[in-house]
Every structure is written in C-alpha cells, then in structure tokens.
Amino acid sequence: MFEFLGDATAMRYTARQKSLRDCRRYLAAHERQRRRVGCAPWVVIEQETNSTIGFGGLYEDPFDPGWGPEVGYFLAPQAWGKGYATELALHCVVVARRQTHWPVLRAFAHPDNIASQRVLSKAGFRQQRFVPEMERFLYSLALRAS
Template sequence: MLLETERLLLRPPRLADAEPLFEILGDATAMRYTTRQKSLRDCRRYLAAHERQRRRLGCAPWVVIEQETNSTIGFGGLYEDPFDPGWGPEVGYFLAPQAWGKGYATELVLHCVVIARRQTHWPVLCAFAIPITSHRSGYY
C-alpha cells in the first residue's frame, strides 16, 4: 500500500527500512521530546509492534519518503500507540532534522485528518504537542 501526498510517499515499513529509520528514531535531536530507540534491534522491535497494530486496528505509522529525492525522512501517521495504550487514535510523526521547516509535518497531518474523517469507528482524533519556550529559526 503506497499513499501519496503532494510531496510525500507514505508506506508501511519493511525490514530494510529499520536502518534508515534508526538514523531518525535513534537520533537524540530528532527524538528529544520522546523516547529514542537505543539500538537497531530496539528499532526493529518498535517497527514490528506498530505493524502488529496495523494488522489489528488498520492503522500504524508509515515510512515518510520525500518524493523529490526518494529519501526516507521520517516515520509517522495515524495510529494507536502500542507503547502507551489508552489514548485512542492519534497523529504522530518523527522527522529527520534536515526535513524540518519544509511543511512536511503539516502535509502529513492534513493527510491523516482526511483519512481519520473517513473512518466511522474513530469519533475523536488526538494530537499532542510539546510547547516550545523559545523559537529558533528552522526549528520545525
């Protein structure tokens, strides 16, 4: 299953995606407000847990690929977090720092909202944000 937005390709992760995703999910800067994957093995387990959720619930984060470069730039989408259950469906994303400030997060989130609105079994969609105390150019 391949989904497409204006500038992004979204697809479920494959085993070969673990290494490029670990560069993001294991990066202290990219993951500074959430749990960072400590090893490639942990990253593989993390991806597998989300894929079990996809089979069970019909949604899980996608590999986020920049169409122009065909580069993996993130992991995110519409999902129920298998590591912090009970919040219901949410939108989340983790992008490589070099992808920040380009509007990719907004593009991904808007696509997720469209998908969520089509789902009759999700009456509420949640998103969480970490407040930023100081603005830095190119931050997001």
C-alpha cells in the same frame, strides 16, 4: 529510519530508539497494531530524493495504549521546516474522517516543541490539557459533529 529514530537531537521531545534492535522492535510493534486495529504509521519518503525522511501517521500507540487513534510524526532533521509534518497531519485528518467509527483524533506535543504545536493547530487540533505523567499537551480534533 534508525538514523533519525535513534538520533538524540531529532527525538529530543519523545522517546529515542537506543539501538537498531530497539528500533526494529518499535517498528514491529506498530506493524502488529496495523493488523490489529487497522492503522499504523507510514514511512515518509521525500519525492525529490526518494529518501526516507520520516515516520508517522495514524496509529493507536502500542506503548501507551488507551488514547484511541492518534496522529504522530517523527522527521529527520534535514526534513524540518519544509512542511512535511503539516502535510502528513492534514492527510491523517482526511483519512480519519473517512473512518465512521472514530469520533475523535488525538495528538500530543511536548511543551517546548512549539513547531509541533503549530503543526497540530494548522491541522485543526485544539489543545485540551497538560498530561503530567507524559509531560505533553493533549490535543484533540472531533471527527464527527456531536
């Protein structure tokens, strides 16, 4: 996973893991969140090759807490443009709707990351506002009717 989580091109719109040690700490922090809040990103495996091509899913960000459950996806460049991010985001929405305690699901996208903005739109998310301190657009999806 460090091959893409540490890749400057793959992670140009988000935080890149600078070393294998940093990557291990990053993954461990997410696993601690899984035990604490019941969700964390999954490893994305390409069925045809059985290779790891991504990391993403439902999580509460241990590095920027307070936003509630989020959808995120980080894919290796060779997986871009094949629909994996959309498939993952749609699956996250299905799983999140089963959770009766989550009223809303959030996601973030960098203004220059048009592909990610399209993925979120396809999954039913709506752009809410720009968050200057994160340099990201905030997206949300209501999971329950108000």
